[in-house]
Amino acid sequence: EVQLVASGGGLVQPGGSLRLSCVGSGFTFSSHWMSWVRQAPGKGLEWVANIKPDGTEKYYVDSLKGRFTISRDNAKNSLYLQMNSLRAEDMAVYYCARICDCGGGFFDYWGQGNLVTVSS
């Protein structure tokens, strides 16, 4: 069974940093593009970033470039999102998601989500 278990969310002050982690199991983690998608309270879905299976290519939504960094450790079946200079508008549930290994960029499995609260 494919599972994505995220951790690392919580309360952070504006301007602070936080690192989210996501551990994948039940599939060959090193074969899949992986992604972070976020959802602000009561709002829709926003794609944040993608990373290639070997970690050599990364793509971000323009509005977050320079503040957020996606990375992975295939030896640990782990995906990360380093978030710096956090703002109130970054408050959201952050989902890690697996991208299908089928030539398409849709998300076939999602983690449960990690709430990030940005507040003083």
Next chain:
Amino acid sequence: DIVMTQSPDSLAVSLGERATINCKSSQSVLKSSNNKNYLAWYQQKPGQPPKLLISWASTRESGVPDRFSGSGSGTDFTLTISSLQAEDVAVYYCQQYYTIPITFGQGTRLEI
């Protein structure tokens, strides 16, 4: 960026009736090299992550009831639920994966 626009924003349908959700992209998501539409549909229930229903505009995922179907090509797509069940109450999103940035529609809230 490709803008995805769903209609309506919310929809109330009686049990057993048909529900139709539309999704329009600001540019075509049909790739001519393989004749595939890079369009997916998700269902999100309260407190849960989204669940993939349909990929490639019309390919139903394994385990998804056959009352769910997707259609359309190019810029105009439709998600149809042929006979609404109580468990179908959710927010539905379309998503294009034709190009980066990946973008979602704003969501359609489906109620009984």
